[in-house]
Amino acid sequence: MRSLFLSWQAWALLSAVFAALTAIFAKIGIENVNSDFATFVRTVVILAALGLLLSLTGHWQSPATVSPKSWLFLVLSGLATGASWLCYFRALKIGDAARVAPVDKMSVVLVALFAVVFLGEKLSALHTLGIGLIAIGGVLLVL
Secondary structure (H helix, E strand, C coil): CCCHHHCHHHHHHHHHHHHHHHHHHHHHHCCCCCHHHHHHHHHHHHHHHHHHHHHHHCCCCCHHHCCHHHHHHHHHHHHHHHHHHHHHHHHHHHCCHHHHHHHHCCHHHHHHHHHHHHHCCCCCHHHHHHHHHHHHHHHHHHC
C-alpha cells in the first residue's frame, strides 16, 4: 500500500477526486457570494492548510535556497493559478458545475500541447488519441 502512494498515478487520481469535490463544494458555496470574494476565501484556506502541512512535516525551505529562475516561474505559476481560479469561480457562478468543470479540464489538452512545444516532450500515438478525445468531449460539452 505504501508503494501505491509513491506513484504519480495515485497522486494524480487523488488530484482528480479533489478537483471534482472542489467544483461541487464551490458551486454550493458561491450561491450567495461574489465569485471574486469566494476565490479570496479559497486562497486563504489553502494558505493556512499549506502552512500547517509545512509545519507538521518540517518541509519549510529558506527562500534564499530557491534560484531566481525557480522564483520567476513559481511566481508566474501563482499568477496563472490565481487567474484560473478567478475565471473558474466566475464560470461556476453563472454556469452548471457539470458543464463548467469539464470545459475547465480542457487545460489537459493545452498542457499536452504546451509540453510538446515548450518542454520538448513527446506524445505517443495513444496519448495523442486520448488528448484528441478529451478535446472532442470538451467541444461537445460547450455545444
